[in-house]
Amino acid sequence: MVEKVKANCNYSGRVVEGPTNPIVTPLLTDLYQFTMAYAYWKANKHQERAVFDLYFRKNPFGGEYTVFAGLEECIRLIANFKFTEDDISFIRESLPGSCEDGFFDYLRGLDCSEVEVYAIAEGSAVFPKVPLLRIEGPIAVAQLLETPLVNLINFASLVATNAARHRFVAGKSKSLLEFGLRRAQGPDGGLSASKYCYLGGFDATSNVAAGRLFGIPLRGTHSHAFVSSYMSPDEIIDKSLQSADGSSSCEDFVSSVQTWINKIQWSNSLRGSFGETNHSELAAFTSYALAFPRSFLALVDTYDVMRSGIPNFCAVALALNDLGYKAVGIRLDSGDLAYLSCESRKFFSTIEKEFGVPGFGKMGITASNDLNEETLDALNKQGHEVDSYGIGTYLVTCYAQAALGCVFKLVEINNQPRIKLSEDVSKVSIPCKKRSYRLYGREGYPLVDIMTGENEPSPKVGERILCRHPFNESKRAYVVPQQVEELLKCYWPGSSDKPREDLPPLKDIRDSCIKQLERMRPDHMRRLNPTPYKVSVSAKLYDFIHFLWLNEAPVGELQ
Numbered sequence: 001m002v003e004k005v006k007a008n009c010n011y012s013g014r015v016v017e018g019p020t021n022p023i024v025t026p027l028l029t030d031l032y033q034f035t036m037a038y039a040y041w042k043a044n045k046h047q048e049r050a051v052f053d054l055y056f057r058k059n060p061f062g063g064e065y066t067v068f069a070g071l072e073e074c075i076r077l078i079a080n081f082k083f084t085e086d087d088i089s090f091i092r093e094s095l096p097g098s099c100e101d102g103f104f105d106y107l108r109g110l111d112c113s114e115v116e117v118y119a120i121a122e123g124s125a126v127f128p129k130v131p132l133l134r135i136e137g138p139i140a141v142a143q144l145l146e147t148p149l150v151n152l153i154n155f156a157s158l159v160a161t162n163a164a165r166h167r168f169v170a171g172k173s174k175s176l177l178e179f180g181l182r183r184a185q186g187p188d189g190g191l192s193a194s195k196y197c198y199l200g201g202f203d204a205t206s207n208v209a210a211g212r213l214f215g216i217p218l219r220g221t222h223s224h225a226f227v228s229s230y231m232s233p234d235e236i237i238d239k240s241l242q243s244a245d246g247s248s249s250c251e252d253f254v255s256s257v258q259t260w261i262n263k264i265q266w267s268n269s270l271r272g273s274f275g276e277t278n279h280s281e282l283a284a285f286t287s288y289a290l291a292f293p294r295s296f297l298a299l300v301d302t303y304d305v306m307r308s309g310i311p312n313f314c315a316v317a318l319a320l321n322d323l324g325y326k327a328v329g330i331r332l333d334s335g336d337l338a339y340l341s342c343e344s345r346k347f348f349s350t351i352e353k354e355f356g357v358p359g360f361g362k363m364g365i366t367a368s369n370d371l372n373e374e375t376l377d378a379l380n381k382q383g384h385e386v387d388s389y390g391i392g393t394y395l396v397t398c399y400a401q402a403a404l405g406c407v408f409k410l411v412e413i414n415n416q417p418r419i420k421l422s423e424d425v426s427k428v429s430i431p432c433k434k435r436s437y438r439l440y441g442r443e444g445y446p447l448v449d450i451m452t453g454e455n456e457p458s459p460k461v462g463e464r465i466l467c468r469h470p471f472n473e474s475k476r477a478y479v480v481p482q483q484v485e486e487l488l489k490c491y492w493p494g495s496s497d498k499p500r501e502d503l504p505p506l507k508d509i510r511d512s513c514i515k516q517l518e519r520m521r522p523d524h525m526r527r528l529n530p531t532p533y534k535v536s537v538s539a540k541l542y543d544f545i546h547f548l549w550l551n552e553a554p555v556g557e558l559q
């Protein structure tokens with residue numbers, strides 16, 4: 001379902017390829033964007049210059065931060081925004097017959113050359129109400145962009161945040177593998193989850209298409225089916241295995257494994273800890289090792305982890321060790337993962353001592369099975385020996401929160417600021433074409449994001465500035481920033497010759513995401529009752545918001 005669309009748009013001297021998913025075209029929008037576009041056109045209003053902000057209102061997962069993702073795919077859409085004749089015929093069929101032909105000629109010539117896009121860098125930590133994207137352009141085309149842009153950013157940012165939160169609980173030293181493709185919301189859900197979980201701090205994915213399309217490292221083990229498909233060691237026909245350095249060969253690796261299982265069973269320190277292990281499991285492990293002697297990893301919970309899986313794994317790993325190969329480790333996919341990982345580690349350490357195999361005690365332990373933030377946290381509290389987690393369902397489906405709730409609101413038309421009022425204050429939009437800045441404090445942490453009017457002077461390092469809560473009069477603070485970072489940069493200058501930002505490779509976005517999250521004050525990041533990060537407006541913008549609010553809100557009449 002996914003293939004790369006032919007590159008056709010020149011951007012900053014380079015070509016911007018089409019969206020990763022070819023379904024992302026100008027038709028991937030809501031019908032009402034076309035009906036509004038027609039009404040704008042009919043009223044000769046379609047070329048009026050509009051400014052829209054794309055933002056969200058509340059951080060997901062009960063947290064106080066969000067990872068911004070999806071920008072590159074937005075720019076790919078914008079750079080390649082063009083209706084085909086088939087598209088236009090379909091739109092004509094879908095709109096009422098009374099729509100005039102001129103509108104379809106207008107659509108035929110439409111592209112995003114008059115649109116400008118300002119955005120925060122992809123992979124940044126972002127906060128409610130601060131625009132992630134500002135779209136400026138003729139109102140009709142900006143309106144058509146609403147749905148696809150919100151769509152491209154919503155899930156991307158949600159799942160990247162979910163990944164970052166899993167990383168935060170797991171800790172820096174653990175390896176995090178995304179295993180969610182089979183459980184994701186369809187092919188695009190799966191592919192997007194793989195891409196943005198990597199961006200949010202995962203190390204690898206099992207999704208081969210994502211590995212190919214995005215260069216994400218691929219990792220994987222094997223399934224229970226592989227283990228249970230074997231009945232006995234007699235099924236293994238080719239039993240020979242060359243040593244790692246190629247200098248010798250073991251003619252009967254199956255017997256070598258058998259010798260080792262007997263040695264382990266009768267060793268001083270392990271005697272009595274297990275009886276007869278499952279032979280078909282041993283056959284499966286042996287066969288897998290013959291196929292992958294340099295990267296042998298076994299799923300050990302098909303029959304019984306401590307009585308069968310672990311001893312069988314060790315027998316194969318020791319037989320490989322005789323030939324100069326180092327086994328990678330095991331995967332646990334059921335049971336008490338804290339307990340079983342600790343017991344497995346003890347077993348490996350005992351083997352290391354008993355048979356004098358240096359490093360055997362450090363054998364890799366991967367855990368999987370319905371893991372999520374809570375189970376990772378529980379494992380940490382109990383103490384465990386897991387080195388690597390394979391996480392699927394809860395991660396990629398964003399089980400704990402279904403959507404981020406991004407919105408796209410008109411903030412200015414023909415240089416006139418606009419506001420959207422609501423009974424619910426958190427839903428009142430912040431009018432005007434704005435600039436936003438992140439102000440850093442003495443200890444190097446970001447302190448506050450501040451929005452100002454477009455033409456206000458920018459905050460200056462060392463200069464005190466009043467930061468006001470946009471809607472709560474009593475909440476304000478002076479800040480003397482030690483560093484000022486302007487957040488919105490130009491990513492799509494339309495046909496103007498403004499300087500434009502690069503679209504960095506996914507790996508670089510991931511690195512900067514990890515760095516940024518590490519730079520946040522720890523109390524914003526903690527899972528339980530995190531401190532909200534402050535989002536503010538300048539004194540001037542505050543006054544203007546409230547002036548416009550009063551102007552637009554009708555005065556009630558009591559009877």
Ligand SMILES: Nc1ncnc2c1ncn2[C@@H]1O[C@H](COP(=O)(O)OP(=O)(O)OP(=O)(O)O)[C@@H](O)[C@H]1O
Pocket residue numbers: 333334335336337338339368369370371372375378379382
């Ligand atoms: N030590 C632990 N502390 C907290 N949660 C754990 C621990 N170990 C495993 N879990 C979680 O407990 C759940 C156990 O799942 P479930 O009840 O389906 O049992 P199972 O081990 O998969 O059993 P089965 O053998 O039937 O597959 C999973 O979500 C797993 O991540």
Ligand SMILES: O=P(O)(O)OC[C@H]1O[C@H](OP(=O)(O)OP(=O)(O)O)[C@H](O)[C@@H]1O
Pocket residue numbers: 179180182183333368369370371390391392393394
């Ligand atoms: O548990 P998740 O976080 O979704 O991670 C992926 C799961 O997918 C695989 O098996 P599958 O779930 O298909 O079968 P199982 O439940 O019998 O292990 C794997 O063994 C994991 O359990």
Ligand SMILES: O=C(O)c1cccnc1
Pocket residue numbers: 179180206219220221222223331368390392
């Ligand atoms: O490689 C694995 O172990 C894997 C991949 C997908 C889902 N579950 C496990």
Ligand SMILES: [Mg+2]
Pocket residue numbers: 369370
């Ligand atoms: Mg499962």
